[in-house]
Amino acid sequence: MPHAARPTVTLHDVAAAAGVSVATASRVLGGSARKVAPEYEARVLAAAAALRYTVDASARAMRRASDSIALIADDLTTPSMGVVVAAMEREARTAGAFVTVSSTMAAPERQSETVRVLRSLRPRALVLTSSRYLGDDERLFRELSAYEREGGRVVIVGHTDMPFDQIGFDNVAAARSMGSFIGESGHRRVAIFAGVEGMRNMTERTAGFIAGLRGAGVEERAIRVVHCQVSRQGGFDAARELAHAGLAGTQAVLAVNDTIAIGALSGFREAGVSVPDDVSVTGIDDIPLTRDVTPRLTTVALPLAQSGVEAIRFALGGTGVPRRLTLESRLVIRDSTGPRR
Structure with missing residues (x-):
């Protein structure tokens, strides 16, 4: 015989059981930066556990930007991009964020469309890296500008004259x-x-x-x-x-x-x-x-890994003024070359 569905427990139920306001319960269970007195926090957590309350993650995502940093790349299968993504993930993890990735194969229409879709998901920042020159695509510029006006941060790893943070190689x-x-x-x-x-x-x-x-x-x-x-x-x-x-x-x-x-x-x-x-x-x-x-x-x-690290640091530490960083290269001589007379 099937079990009856468990009644939905709301935040109001938890607040009532703990004897606190809904706002206080929300601060405790929603991860707010505003502090709550230890005794109230303990009562809210105990009530939530007793009532088997779970936070509605989708509702939270609609109320605020997520902790994700969205990477938009040409091709995620290349070895060099693998180095960049791994470095980004490590750095993001230290800041309590995580990285999502999308591939566009450098197609201009796919780049702008991907930004448009990601805007609706409200990532904390967008990192766009491409082997093509980014600067003459008006639609992409409009999408990225709209995203920044909505409170996001844009970082471009590559070549651009658009007014966003940029990290590049010479x-x-x-x-x-x-x-x-x-x-x-x-x-x-x-x-x-x-x-x-x-x-x-x-x-x-x-x-x-x-x-x-x-x-x-x-x-x-x-x-x-x-x-x-x-x-x-x-x-x-x-x-x-x-x-x-x-x-x-x-x-x-x-x-x-x-x-x-x-x-x-x-x-x-x-x-x-x-x-x-x-x-x-x-x-x-x-x-x-x-x-x-x-x-x-x-x-x-x-310095591929460094570019990934710096991209995350730029994304999480926006100054409001576009920054430019050019990373230095280094000649590495191994066995595949030899002198000629």
Whole structure:
């Protein structure tokens, strides 16, 4: 025989049983910052336990913003984004908040629509990170501005001229340091695995590679730009195609990120090309896998985890004035590069 449904216990019932006002009971059970006398708090908690009262979480969420920080990213499956998300979650946890994530694949209409939907859920802050330039999308700007007017905080990890907090990397300088190193190591014919066209960070890194190489004496006609998918498979296919063409005198491959570079290592290995004896290979990001592949990958370390930590700190510590933070990169030389005469 089915049991009769348990009568719904309201906050008024708890307050009456404890002999306090509804406002006092609400402060105790709702986690208010306003203090309640210890004796009243004990009476409210005892009454709530005796009546088996549970807080209506959905009603609380409608009354105030939640403790969530919403991350909107291009692609959550990339190794670099995994580092950022893990760092954000650790930092948020120390502040009693948590991180939710959404993926947009850098599609402008999906970015603005995701912000619109999240506004109705009232997260404490929005962190938006993207490989494309954020600044010429009027709809996205309107959605983010409306969210801030409603009391939220917006932090952008990436490139923007919109008036929100921004955390970024100097992609040109990072790539220039690698181009200079390769040129100064004696490499005189270089291929750049540049990813797909139209991605702001990839374009900047390609420009930085070229600037560094040219500054180290590499002739412009000896630099070849190869576009490929921004994935391990993209690097693998580009390397295999280059190897099947006999390398065409190429002495070094500079990839715009580590994932492409790791794919290139596999492509060269399958084609019988030795790294670094036949060709040097480099990346950018310094994802954890760069230290485990063979040979270990020479790269430029970007402080990905720090960007996640700073994003949470910006989100939780808004000043009302947009802040700008540019994080520094560091050249990391490992086994995938060698000198050339």
